[in-house]
Amino acid sequence: MLAIISDIHSNTEALTAVLADIDGRGIEKIVCLGDVVGYGPEPCQCVDLIRQRATFTLMGNHDYAVMFEPSQFNISAETASFWTRGCLEAEPDDARRNERWEFLCGLPVKHTMSGQEFGFGELMFVHGSPRRPINEYIFPDDVYNAPSKVQTGLERISHLCFVGHTHVPGVFVDAPDFYSPDELEYVYEVNPERKAIINVGSVGQPRDRDNRASYAVLEPGKVRFVRVAYPVESTMQKVLAISELDNYLGQRLMEGR
Ligand code: ZN
Secondary structure (H helix, E strand, C coil): CEEEECCCCCCHHHHHHHHHHHHHCCCCEEEECCCCCCCCCCHHHHHHHHHHHCCEECCCHHHHHHHCCCCCCCHHHHHHHHHHHHHHHCCCCHHHHHHHHHHHHCCCCEEEEECHHHCCCEEEEECCCCCCCCCCCCCCCHHHHCHHHHHHHHHCCCCEEEECCCCCCEEEECCCEEECCCCCCCEEECCCCCCEEEECCCCCCCCCCCCCEEEEEEECCEEEEEEECCCHHHHHHHHHCCCCCCHHHHHHHHHCC
16 A cells, blocks of 8 residues: 655644554555645654655645745745745754755655556656646646646546645546545545546645545555544644744634635
8 A cells, every 4th residue: 555645734733643544554655745844833843754754755836935936925825935944944953954955955846656556557646737747736626617737637647647736635537527535435446447637635734624634545446535633723823823824824724725
């Protein structure tokens, strides 16, 4: 089995709960699709946990923003990004500071591997979309509003592509169509003949009105969507206590949006 997590957003309490759930299932391999940092209160802790636990990690737009520069960020995301950079820079231990910095700077934007052990074809992993791996959003509504965007994504993959970025879990297939985990009863039975772009949702800032952390598990023949409750109120209080983080970034955790 393989666990796929994304969009941690400096939320240690959500990440810790998800890692415990992964351990409880006896899963040893973890892929992280990026946005380890940004928005949340504990960037250094999350980078350290991901470095220890993830088999590989990809670059998200928030990781990129903290390391290099924010692009198309609203004011609260940009302010959070500069605050996050300050936290990483404030680490007094030179070796630790450099390790975190080099880890984030060196994240690749895309990874592919064989899905044979699960009975799947090629697996692609990106943060955003197959076409623009760091920054492009594929939203559920795009199947109606921008169907060519979804189709273009599907054309660029050979079987399955795993993404995060929108913080909304679910499966995109041709037509195009979108299925939420609810509609699938939390299990997508993979069709070997049908391409799919699968969003695993967000560990640290879910936006589908369910405030539990979201991630996915690859099992033979299927992809399982998992939700894990964590102390949301406690993380919200941490956000509210940091003046550089917009209060809304705490409140939205409670609401899952
Ligand atoms: Zn994100």
